[in-house]
Amino acid sequence: MNEKNFSRDAEREGILTRNPLFASGAILAPAVAACTDFYSSAVIAAVFTVVTYVTVALCSFVPRKIVYTVRIILYTLAASLVYVPVHLFFTKGEVLGEMYAAVGIYAPLLVTNSMITLRTETKFYRLSRPYMLKLAGFYVVGYDIALLMFGGLRGILSSGTVLGIKILPFSIPALSTVYGGFILLAVTSALFRWILGLIFGSPQKAA
Amino acid sequence: MNILLSALASVTLENVIFTTAIGTSTLIECAKSPKRLLSFGAFITEFSVLSSLLAYFAEGLLKTDSSRLFLAGVYVLCLGGVYIVTLLVLWFIARKRFASLKKYVHLSAFNCAVLGCLFNNGLSGAPLSERLIYAACVGVGFMLAAYLLSINYKKLSSEDVPASFRGFPASILYIGVIAMIIYAFKV
Numbered sequence: 001m002n003e004k005n006f007s008r009d010a011e012r013e014g015i016l017t018r019n020p021l022f023a024s025g026a027i028l029a030p031a032v033a034a035c036t037d038f039y040s041s042a043v044i045a046a047v048f049t050v051v052t053y054v055t056v057a058l059c060s061f062v063p064r065k066i067v068y069t070v071r072i073i074l075y076t077l078a079a080s081l082v083y084v085p086v087h088l089f090f091t092k093g094e095v096l097g098e099m100y101a102a103v104g105i106y107a108p109l110l111v112t113n114s115m116i117t118l119r120t121e122t123k124f125y126r127l128s129r130p131y132m133l134k135l136a137g138f139y140v141v142g143y144d145i146a147l148l149m150f151g152g153l154r155g156i157l158s159s160g161t162v163l164g165i166k167i168l169p170f171s172i173p174a175l176s177t178v179y180g181g182f183i184l185l186a187v188t189s190a191l192f193r194w195i196l197g198l199i200f201g202s203p204q205k206a207a
Numbered sequence: 208m209n210i211l212l213s214a215l216a217s218v219t220l221e222n223v224i225f226t227t228a229i230g231t232s233t234l235i236e237c238a239k240s241p242k243r244l245l246s247f248g249a250f251i252t253e254f255s256v257l258s259s260l261l262a263y264f265a266e267g268l269l270k271t272d273s274s275r276l277f278l279a280g281v282y283v284l285c286l287g288g289v290y291i292v293t294l295l296v297l298w299f300i301a302r303k304r305f306a307s308l309k310k311y312v313h314l315s316a317f318n319c320a321v322l323g324c325l326f327n328n329g330l331s332g333a334p335l336s337e338r339l340i341y342a343a344c345v346g347v348g349f350m351l352a353a354y355l356l357s358i359n360y361k362k363l364s365s366e367d368v369p370a371s372f373r374g375f376p377a378s379i380l381y382i383g384v385i386a387m388i389i390y391a392f393k394v
Binding site: 025027033076077080081087088105109180182185186189194 | 225226227228229230231232235276277278279280282283284286287290291294313316317318319322323326327330369370371372375376377378379380382383384386387389390
C-alpha cells in the first residue's frame, strides 16, 4: 500500500490506538509524578515536544552503518543537546521559570524517553523519512493531548477549582500525590481504552 | 547497623518506583519476563552504581554555570561508557547468552530510573560513598518493585480482568495501591 494514503492511519495510530500515554503506557513518570495540574502538564508537554521531535528528525540522518549501541548513545546525546536551549528558554522568564522549576528533574529525564531510545529503532527509522516525520509528529501530539487532558483533570479533581474558581463541591487532594497519579492514570487509561473499544471494536483490538 | 537500616528504608519506604514513579514503563516491561528479573535488576544496579561513579568525577569538571547546562549530556556519556563496557564484558564472558541478554542491557542502560539516580545524586551533592549506596538502593529497589509486579502480572493481564483494565491500566493501578500503602507507612 502507498504510504501517502496512510495519513489518516498515522493520525489514528499516534493519537488514538497507539497513544503513547493512555494506550501504550510509555513515558509514565512525568505524567504520574509531575503533571499535577494543567500548567505543569503544559511545561512537560512543551519540553517533550521539542526534545523528542527535533531529536527524532535530526537522528534520522545518523547512518544505519553505525553500530546499534553507538546509535542509541548518539540519539540520547543529541536529545540532551536539544534540551539545552529548551532549558534556557524556560529559565529566562519568571512565571515560566517557576512552572519549570516545579517539574524538577522530570524535564531533563525526557532525554531518555522511550520514543527516542526504543521507538526510533523499532518503528520510526524503518519508514520513509516523510512518513516517519508525520507519524512521529502524531505520536508526539498524541502524548501531549493525553498529558494535558490528564493534568487538567487531575488539577480539577484534586483542588475542585479551575483558574482559582471553585467548580466542584468536593476535592480529592490525594490525587496530587504519586499514588494518586498512578490510580487516576489507570482509571483514565481504562476509560480511554473503553471509548476506543466503542469506536473501533474491542479495547484489545483498539490498543 | 544505621547504614543497613537506611539502605532498607531506601529500598522499601523510599523506593524509587513507588515514591517518584521514575522507571515505571521499564518496570512493566521487566515484569513481563519474571525469569529475567534477576539479570534485569542486576544490570540496572550495575548501571546505576558504575555511572554514578563516573558521573561523580565528571561533575567535578563542570565548574561553571554554563558548563553545567550540559549535565544531561555528561550523564548520557557516562551511561554510554558503562553501556559499551558492559556489552564488551558480556561478549567475552557469556558469549552464548549474549544475544538474549543484550536486550536487557539496552533497556537497563537508557531509562529514567538510572538517569534519575544520576540527577538525584548530582542534586544532593553527597559524598561518593553515599551516592554509590543510593545508586545500589535504586537498583535493588527497582528489582523489588519488579518482583512485586511480576507476582501478579499474569493475573492482571488475564481474561478475568475487564478488557479496558487488562494489562497496562491494571498494572499501574496495582503499583498505585502499593505506592499508597508505602505512603501510609511513611505518614
